[in-house]
Amino acid sequence: xxxxxxxxxxxxxxxxxxxxxxxxxxxxxxxxxxxxxxxxxxxxxxxxxxxxxxxxxxxxxxxxxxxxxxxxxxxxxxxxxxxxxxxxxxxxxxxxxxxxxxxxxxxxxxxxxxxxxxxxxxxxxxxxxxxxxxxxxxxxxxxxxxxxxxxxxxxxxxxxxxxxxxxxxxxxxxxxxxxxxxxxxxxxxxxxxxxxxxxxxxxxxxxxxxxxxxxxxxxxxxxxxxxxxxxxxxxxxxxxxxxxxxxxxxxxxxxxxxxxxxxxxxxxxxxxxxxxxxxxxxxxxxxxx
Amino acid sequence: xxxxxxxxxxxxxxxxxxxxxxxxxxxxxxxxxxxxxxxxxxxxxxxxxxxxxxxxxxxxxxxxxxxxxxxxxxxxxxxxxxxxxxxxxxxxxxxxxxxxxxxxxxxxxxxxxxxxxxxxxxxxxxxxxxxxxxxxxxxxxxxxxxxxxxxxxxxxxxxxxxxxxxxxxxxxxxxxxxxxxxxxxxxxxxxxxxxxxxxxxxxxxxxxxxxxxxxxxxxxxxxxxxxxxxxxxxxxxxxxxxxxxxxxxxxxxxxxxxxxxxxxxxxxxxxxxxxxxxxxxxxxxxxxxxxxxxxxxxxxxxxxxxxxxxxxxxxxxxxxxxxxxxxxxxxxxxxxxxxxxxxxxxxxxxxxxxxxxxxxxxxxxxxxxxxxxxxxxxxxxxxxxxxxxxxxxxxxxxxxxxxxxxxxxxxxxxxx
Numbered sequence: 001x002x003x004x005x006x007x008x009x010x011x012x013x014x015x016x017x018x019x020x021x022x023x024x025x026x027x028x029x030x031x032x033x034x035x036x037x038x039x040x041x042x043x044x045x046x047x048x049x050x051x052x053x054x055x056x057x058x059x060x061x062x063x064x065x066x067x068x069x070x071x072x073x074x075x076x077x078x079x080x081x082x083x084x085x086x087x088x089x090x091x092x093x094x095x096x097x098x099x100x101x102x103x104x105x106x107x108x109x110x111x112x113x114x115x116x117x118x119x120x121x122x123x124x125x126x127x128x129x130x131x132x133x134x135x136x137x138x139x140x141x142x143x144x145x146x147x148x149x150x151x152x153x154x155x156x157x158x159x160x161x162x163x164x165x166x167x168x169x170x171x172x173x174x175x176x177x178x179x180x181x182x183x184x185x186x187x188x189x190x191x192x193x194x195x196x197x198x199x200x201x202x203x204x205x206x207x208x209x210x211x212x213x214x215x216x217x218x219x220x221x222x223x224x225x226x227x228x229x230x231x232x233x234x235x236x237x238x239x240x241x242x243x244x245x246x247x248x249x250x251x252x253x254x255x256x257x258x259x260x261x262x263x264x265x266x267x268x269x270x271x272x273x274x275x276x277x278x279x280x281x282x283x284x285x286x287x288x289x
Numbered sequence: 290x291x292x293x294x295x296x297x298x299x300x301x302x303x304x305x306x307x308x309x310x311x312x313x314x315x316x317x318x319x320x321x322x323x324x325x326x327x328x329x330x331x332x333x334x335x336x337x338x339x340x341x342x343x344x345x346x347x348x349x350x351x352x353x354x355x356x357x358x359x360x361x362x363x364x365x366x367x368x369x370x371x372x373x374x375x376x377x378x379x380x381x382x383x384x385x386x387x388x389x390x391x392x393x394x395x396x397x398x399x400x401x402x403x404x405x406x407x408x409x410x411x412x413x414x415x416x417x418x419x420x421x422x423x424x425x426x427x428x429x430x431x432x433x434x435x436x437x438x439x440x441x442x443x444x445x446x447x448x449x450x451x452x453x454x455x456x457x458x459x460x461x462x463x464x465x466x467x468x469x470x471x472x473x474x475x476x477x478x479x480x481x482x483x484x485x486x487x488x489x490x491x492x493x494x495x496x497x498x499x500x501x502x503x504x505x506x507x508x509x510x511x512x513x514x515x516x517x518x519x520x521x522x523x524x525x526x527x528x529x530x531x532x533x534x535x536x537x538x539x540x541x542x543x544x545x546x547x548x549x550x551x552x553x554x555x556x557x558x559x560x561x562x563x564x565x566x567x568x569x570x571x572x573x574x575x576x577x578x579x580x581x582x583x584x585x586x587x588x589x590x591x592x593x594x595x596x597x598x599x600x601x602x603x604x605x606x607x608x609x610x611x612x613x614x615x616x617x618x619x620x621x622x623x624x625x626x627x628x629x630x631x632x633x634x635x636x637x638x639x640x641x642x643x644x645x646x647x648x649x650x651x652x653x654x655x656x657x658x659x660x661x662x663x664x665x666x667x668x669x670x671x672x673x674x675x676x677x678x679x680x681x682x683x684x685x686x687x688x689x690x691x692x693x694x695x696x697x698x699x700x701x702x703x704x705x
């Protein structure tokens with residue numbers, strides 16, 4: 001490629017390169033710098049070395065927020081994957097009104113998180129929410145949801161899975177449609193049952209889509225924030241506080257930007273490690289047709 | 290190569306443009322020749338007093354035709370987050386409002402301009418002195434308010450309970466609340482948030498102290514403290530709605546009282562005007578105490594941003610907003626928070642307002658005030674004390690354990 005061409009390439013890259021540089025790279029590098037200081041956003045920064053990191057690693061609060069985030073991911077991922085797969089399989093059939101249903105299930109994905117979280121908070125209101133009223137109608141007494149420390153995280157998991165089902169469904173649907181029909185025909189001729197076709201053909205050939213969905217959902221799961229902030233605010237008594245929520249509170253409520261930046265980097269390291277393991281591990285279970 | 294250069298030049302140009310765009314936010318808005326613009330951010334006009342603040346701004350602009358005031362009103366719940374971000378980003382207003390608790394933090398971090406040649410004689414001295422730090426004046430008092438016991442006269446009559454008086458103690462309140470609570474008709478006897486703000490006050494009403502005299506150690510985990518916390522926490526579910534009933538969500542208490550479903554309500558005098566059109570008769574009384582009386586008092590102040598290019602005009606505005614007769618008149622006529630004037634005769638019109646009848650209680654309560662305990666890491670302390678008390682209220686911890694844990698954590702904040 002000649003110099004002339006490279007010039008053009010760079011020129012046309014500018015519209016995306018500039019925001020990437022200004023809003024992603026610069027803040028990333030500066031947050032690393034901030035994480036080595038004590039800073040309340042207003043007074044001059046004071047050098048702290050690795051103090052922020054050691055303080056965080058010995059603070060029981062850090063363990064709690066990581067534990068809550070892991071519980072969230074562990075609850076959210078199977079739910080959203082199983083639900084999304086079920087929907088994708090159902091809507092891959094020749095159903096009447098299929099396009100309408102697909103669009104309907106995708107609607108929550110494009111809805112603002114604040115709106116969704118407020119609606120779910122209302123649905124899950126322990127005293128007069130719709131969910132507990134329905135449970136009451138069949139003789140069950142509903143839990144305290146976001147007012148009960150045991151149930152606040154499950155409430156968040158439930159609403160998150162509901163919102164993201166459509167996204168997983170669309171990706172898996174595309175995956176299902178790219179599986180050639182002659183593979184199924186050959187298997188049917190060989191006498192494979194529907195169950196065998198699902199386990200031996202659909203799931204393995206869907207694995208590239210599954211891999212994509214799992215990687216993206218895990219990363220999003222570790223960065224969960226909006227729904228927690230709106231639905232529970234991390235409460236009651238910190239029982240649903242997650243890592244990014246803690247980063248927000250440390251910075252904007254408590255003026256501890258140094259520790260917040262350090263926590264961001266710890267989270268980044270964790271996500272990086274998990275993603276690398278996933279990419280390494282994919283050779284064992286992802287089949288590219 | 291020439292094109293590459295072109296690209297780089299384009300990048301530089303765009304960066305220059307964005308830099309300009311950002312810069313303009315910090316500059317004063319365009320003003321006609323000889324005029325200056327003062328940006329003012331506040332929370333206390335939010336939710337009902339916006340037009341009263343506008344009236345004060347208009348009076349100021351008439352008196353100072355070469356200064357324009359641009360008001361930004363932010364809800365209290367988001368105010369300090371927004372202010373902190375604005376100060377850090379260099380886009381904070383020329384003048385802004387601070388409550389006494391947060392003044393200490395801001396005065397010590399260098400973001401406030403020192404006020405010179407202030408006429409201190411117009412202010413009540415104790416309030417003026419609250420905004421001094423290291424011998425320098427960084428703010429003027431803007432207003433003060435306190436908390437009294439609101440009560441629904443109709444509900445008291447209905448239940449055949451004698452109305453509260455200034456000599457009531459906790460016991461009288463508890464007994465009345467129990468009689469007034471009627472879960473069948475969803476009427477609650479009492480409402481007092483389980484929070485930091487209520488706790489340090491009931492602690493004082495019980496003769497305890499929150500911090501030691503040097504403010505180096507928390508002392509609220511005492512027999513007085515446990516008794517006070519129990520008084521607060523044991524109301525929940527018995528005579529007071531629980532979290533699951535919606536307690537603690539925005540406007541929950543004001544809606545409950547206004548709908549005639551709440552007999553007694555511990556809240557601030559800023560609720561006088563929002564409740565003026567309640568469809569039943571209500572009044573106020575000084576809050577009951579236990580071993581002594583203590584009423585929460587809140588003070589707001591006005592400060593000038595250290596980075597303001599209009600500091601002089603900004604100081605003129607805050608002096609007007611704090612102490613002018615126009616302000617005093619507006620505040621009293623609209624039952625807003627009280628003006629911090631030295632001349633108490635000026636406060637007389639406040640008592641002429643119709644509802645509530647027993648306005649005298651507002652001034653009686655000022656005889657025995659308790660100010661919020663303040664430390665440098667204020668917000669963290671408030672959050673954790675509220676969280677521990679909430680745990681106790683929900684039955685997840687004993688009151689004794691919650692107070693012990695809270696004290697250990699507050700001591701941790703004081704050490705760092």
